[in-house]
Amino acid sequence: MSQSLSKSSPGDDPEHGDPVLRLTGLNKSFGPVHVLHDVDFALRRGEVMALVGDNGAGKSTLIKCIAGIHPIDSGRIVFDGRPVTIGTPRDAAALGIEVVYQDLALADNLDIVQNMFLGRERRKGIVLDEMAMEEAARDTLAKLSVRTVRSVRQRVASLSGGQRQTVAIAKAALWDSTVVILDEPTAALGVAQTQQVLDLVRRLADTGHAVVLISHNMNDVFAVADRITALYLGRVAAEVRREDVTTGQVVELITAGRSGDLGLAPATAAENI
Ligand SMILES: Nc1ncnc2c1ncn2[C@@H]1O[C@H](COP(=O)(O)OP(=O)(O)O)[C@@H](O)[C@H]1O
Numbered sequence: 001m002s003q004s005l006s007k008s009s010p011g012d013d014p015e016h017g018d019p020v021l022r023l024t025g026l027n028k029s030f031g032p033v034h035v036l037h038d039v040d041f042a043l044r045r046g047e048v049m050a051l052v053g054d055n056g057a058g059k060s061t062l063i064k065c066i067a068g069i070h071p072i073d074s075g076r077i078v079f080d081g082r083p084v085t086i087g088t089p090r091d092a093a094a095l096g097i098e099v100v101y102q103d104l105a106l107a108d109n110l111d112i113v114q115n116m117f118l119g120r121e122r123r124k125g126i127v128l129d130e131m132a133m134e135e136a137a138r139d140t141l142a143k144l145s146v147r148t149v150r151s152v153r154q155r156v157a158s159l160s161g162g163q164r165q166t167v168a169i170a171k172a173a174l175w176d177s178t179v180v181i182l183d184e185p186t187a188a189l190g191v192a193q194t195q196q197v198l199d200l201v202r203r204l205a206d207t208g209h210a211v212v213l214i215s216h217n218m219n220d221v222f223a224v225a226d227r228i229t230a231l232y233l234g235r236v237a238a239e240v241r242r243e244d245v246t247t248g249q250v251v252e253l254i255t256a257g258r259s260g261d262l263g264l265a266p267a268t269a270a271e272n273i
Pocket residue numbers: 030033035053054055056057058059060061062
């Protein structure tokens with residue numbers, strides 16, 4: 001199966017192993033609006049991929065295609081070396097793809113354990129297996145070295161913004177997930193909480209997940225990402241390793257689609273202005 005992946009496929013990097021998820025030539029339109037153009041995107045276990053781009057660049061649309069919310073019009077999705085179709089969120093979940101959306105979708109009136117297992121409760125016979133769920137919640141938080149949460153039986157309403165984000169991320173890590181996608185996880189947080197969440201993002205990768213971090217914040221991107229994919233008007237302007245670029249270059253990729261030798265050819269970048 002892997003022979004079909006040519007040497008020049010996007011994201012190839014012999015030093016860092018095969019991508020767990022690879023999208024090739026992905027196109028997506030909403031009616032007459034062509035939002036994603038021939039997008040190539042690759043993720044590896046153990047790495048944080050920052051997905052950056054201006055408002056309207058197509059970041060959310062891209063992750064919704066990966067999450068099975070939007071069907072793609074054309075393109076190829078390969079997961080762990082196998083071509084797959086992700087038609088529904090259930091398909092995505094079955095592959096181990098979890099998304100933490102910006103609004104977090106936590107239930108304030110429920111506690112941390114109940115939130116982490118919401119809709120996927122464990123049962124013992126016909127009753128909920130509270131002990132098993134509590135233990136799994138505690139285990140997951142411990143594995144991710146989360147020390148900011150006092151009790152897993154605390155109601156989510158009583159948590160700070162950073163703690164809520166932590167719970168949402170731990171929930172995504174609970175399900176044997178392979179790919180965890182985080183949409184602007186630090187957008188609403190102060191400095192100390194941002195640092196805690198970035199530490200958690202790093203630990204997610206260090207515990208073997210492939211992590212996508214959507215962010216507008218270059219400090220966050222440069223603090224935690226291994227690679228950066230910059231989208232410009234629905235096209236991938238560049239996929240770069242963090243250590244190969246400066247903040248200024250990434251900002252140019254975001255705002256102009258190119259920076260020096262990097263990015264879209266002048267004609268492509270200009271045609272979109
Ligand atoms: N459901 C939809 N129907 C029509 N157009 C959409 C839909 N979702 C997104 N778009 C359009 O696709 C483009 C990319 O949007 P989006 O993916 O939300 O960008 P980003 O997340 O990078 O800000 C925008 O022009 C937006 O208006």
